[in-house]
Amino acid sequence: MSSIAPRQTRSVVADAPKILPDAGVENYVSHVLKTTKPLPPVTFDTLLSEINWIAVAVLTIPPAISIFGAYTTKLRWETGLFAVLYYFYTGLGITAGYHRLWAHRSYNASKFMQYFLAIAGAGAVQGPIKWWARGHRAHHRYTDTELDPYNAHEGFWYSHVGWMLLKPRRKPGSADVSDLSKDEVVRWQHKNYLPLIIIAAVVVPSVIPWLLWGDLRGGYVYAAFVRLCFVQHSTFCVNSLAHWLGEASFDDKHTPKDHVVTALCTLGEGYHNFHHQFPMDYRNAIKWYQYDPTKWFIWVSQQLGLASHLKVFPDNEVRKGQLTMQLKRLRETQESLVWPSDNNDLPVISWDAFVEQSATRPLIIISGFIHDVAAFVEEHPGGAHWIVRYIGKDATTAFFGGVYDHSNAAHNLLAMKRVGVLHGGVRLAVDDKAIPPAQRLKIARYAELSGSSAYSDQDEGEGLMG
Ligand SMILES: [Zn+2]
Numbered sequence: 001m002s003s004i005a006p007r008q009t010r011s012v013v014a015d016a017p018k019i020l021p022d023a024g025v026e027n028y029v030s031h032v033l034k035t036t037k038p039l040p041p042v043t044f045d046t047l048l049s050e051i052n053w054i055a056v057a058v059l060t061i062p063p064a065i066s067i068f069g070a071y072t073t074k075l076r077w078e079t080g081l082f083a084v085l086y087y088f089y090t091g092l093g094i095t096a097g098y099h100r101l102w103a104h105r106s107y108n109a110s111k112f113m114q115y116f117l118a119i120a121g122a123g124a125v126q127g128p129i130k131w132w133a134r135g136h137r138a139h140h141r142y143t144d145t146e147l148d149p150y151n152a153h154e155g156f157w158y159s160h161v162g163w164m165l166l167k168p169r170r171k172p173g174s175a176d177v178s179d180l181s182k183d184e185v186v187r188w189q190h191k192n193y194l195p196l197i198i199i200a201a202v203v204v205p206s207v208i209p210w211l212l213w214g215d216l217r218g219g220y221v222y223a224a225f226v227r228l229c230f231v232q233h234s235t236f237c238v239n240s241l242a243h244w245l246g247e248a249s250f251d252d253k254h255t256p257k258d259h260v261v262t263a264l265c266t267l268g269e270g271y272h273n274f275h276h277q278f279p280m281d282y283r284n285a286i287k288w289y290q291y292d293p294t295k296w297f298i299w300v301s302q303q304l305g306l307a308s309h310l311k312v313f314p315d316n317e318v319r320k321g322q323l324t325m326q327l328k329r330l331r332e333t334q335e336s337l338v339w340p341s342d343n344n345d346l347p348v349i350s351w352d353a354f355v356e357q358s359a360t361r362p363l364i365i366i367s368g369f370i371h372d373v374a375a376f377v378e379e380h381p382g383g384a385h386w387i388v389r390y391i392g393k394d395a396t397t398a399f400f401g402g403v404y405d406h407s408n409a410a411h412n413l414l415a416m417k418r419v420g421v422l423h424g425g426v427r428l429a430v431d432d433k434a435i436p437p438a439q440r441l442k443i444a445r446y447a448e449l450s451g452s453s454a455y456s457d458q459d460e461g462e463g464l465m466g
């Protein structure tokens, strides 16, 4: 990379996976991709040694037990209801705990609530908090690149489960989790992870239905294993479905999307475009009617004194993103329409030439533009005779109220019939009548604005911040 100073290059290469993006490095991701080698592609011969057997077991044994169990075990309504509640509890362990509390630090939680969520998260069997949050922070930082562990550009199934099944070809990009290394609850969960998952994922959901209504087998099948499959794939949908279905309401630079269906599948993590723009916000859904039970849970916890410092991005900044996307869509509409010629691409005609040509062609002047109305004479709603009367003449006053005060639509249509501009006749800046209503407000790119001389000012040493 030519833009890197030699001294920086040495340090960057030596510490490539650990360093933070640096002003001297043009693009950190492409630099890491250039300077670190991926593992060789998986081949038929290497397949067995490249499979992540723990992940394969976690992702295949529970579905197998669930399917066999569901065929052979009667579902009691009490157990069904409990399984759904336990799904919400362990799901919130991931969404309110792993994700919004530990990965993003979007609020503070009391010690009690932290343990409550760490146990719940263990019941979802998705790895310990630190490992999960480290991957997730890399996902946010390197979204849609090869340093993103669940890179959505690798396809729906890769981002859903594929990334776990084979050993990754590259390490996820660097992400700082030093705060979590020091965290008492995170360390406790890490140290006791295996007993915690056995207790939270299997023992508790089996024993509660057994003790309360004598349904040990139902608890084991439905509240432990069927529930586990649902809660796991619910989380996986945040990496797959939320990067695939819906619209980019705040920014379309990357794949995250907003969709109510994803929100329903993921306890409210479906407003993922918003989330990638404002990851420190404790909300995913910003409207009260959007489905975000994780947000409601955090808010209620705050009311109960269990959570505090809920982070919310300033509404003013949130709305800027929304406006940008709305303007982009409007610009697309604007560019899809046909607009009239303006005085830069029309021939300038003298008054005498206009009068002369009007003898053989139905030409009318309005607001300094010469219009050929041949195709319109018979269709004029006010009658052909009004047009014929003004051929070879200036009908500006008549058009704008002298005879009839025409509608905006009529003015827009008139402008499409421009064929020339009268010499000295158009005064764009002073005369609104020269600009059709549909063009008085328009979406312009920054570079198209007349005031975009900021760059040249900077070149001359002016306009720089002090
Ligand atoms: Zn994402």
Ligand SMILES: [Zn+2]
Pocket: 099, 103, 104, 136, 140, 275, 279
């Ligand atoms: Zn996130």
